Amino acid sequence: MFQWLQTFMSVYEERNFTHAAEKNFISQPTVSLHIQKLEETTGSKLFIRNGRNHIIPTESADLLYIRAKQLDSLWETSLNDIQQLQGNTQVTYKIGASQTIAVYILPLILPKLQEQFPNYHFIVAVANSTAIFNRVETHEYQVGLVESPMVAPMITRTIFAYDSLVLAGNMTSDLWLLREAGSGIRAYNDQFFQQENIVPSQKMEIASNETILSILKQGTGKTLLSNLSTHGLPYQNPPTPIVRPLFQIQNNAFPEDALQIALRELLLTTFS
Structure with a gap:
């Protein structure tokens, strides 16, 4: 069953049976068999073919993917716990953080x-708020730090600080210069445009704060950004x-x- 779920997650992510087979080093007929077994077990169609190679997940597949990712994460956590019992105290811990x-x-x-948890191997991933929400929801990241007021059924949110936004750059x-859709600052930028009745005659979408700041420092463009x-x-x-x-x-x-x-506690004591 676990192997079926691993195959299913690859198909879901790749949207392609052939690519999923290559990713898992198995044959395409084996991929098809695993998906068939899961469909029989769940009593539900998981994918709809759209053209020769592309497939579309069903609503059942969307739900199963979230649960499968949670199971996968729980398995990794269990392995870490077992290793600690055997004296191997190194623990991998993933944190997702938005760019600012x-x-x-x-x-x-x-x-x-790191001082408080010297036996932890931290992996810090930087992504936009939507991506972090998705990966915390599937427990790919154990914790996330975001700037977006998004909500999700499986997510608990705690405010640890407040951040003021300013207009920066060449005001004339x-x-x-805008971040991509899905980033926390982009949502506030769009809200600002609506509130101030602004329809930009020129805009550039860039998925990097650093690149936006570099362009602003050349005297080109303007944007809404954190005063930090x-x-x-x-x-x-x-x-x-x-x-x-x-x-x-x-x-x-x-x-x-x-x-x-x-x-x-560290965030609250440092930034409150």
Whole structure:
């Protein structure tokens, strides 16, 4: 059953039976057999073929994927726990952070966290808020730090700080530099446009705060960004102040662990 689920997750992610077979080093007929067995077990169609190679997951597949990722994560956690029982105290722990938090907040927190948990091997992934929500929901990341006020049924959110947003760059420019859809700052940028009745005549979408800042420092374009990242840039406050909460998020299907508690306490004491 576990092998069937591993195959299913690959098919779901690749949207292609051939690619899933290559990824798992098995034949395509074996992939088809695993999916067939799962469909028989669940009594539900999991994929609909759309053209020769592309497939579309059904609603049942969407639900099964989330549960399968949670099981996969629980398996990894169980292996870590068993290794600790045998005297191997090295624990892998994954933290997801959106870009502003990763650049300006985590560097103040991670050394203290490593001090408290010296036997932990931390993996810090930087992504936009939507991606982090998705990976915390599937428990691919044990904890996430995000700037977006998104909600999800399986997610518990705790505010650890507030961040003010400012207008930065060349205010005479018609060019707006925007993060990609799904990022926390993009949601606030779109809200700002609507609130101020702004329809940008020129805009550029860039999935990197660092690249946006580099362009702004050349005197090109303007944007809405965190006041944490305005070093050396001209900026002004928006007509109506914009203050956003910063959240620690975790999957409420899993018991809160000691590191999640310690991380929250460090964030609160450092930034409150």
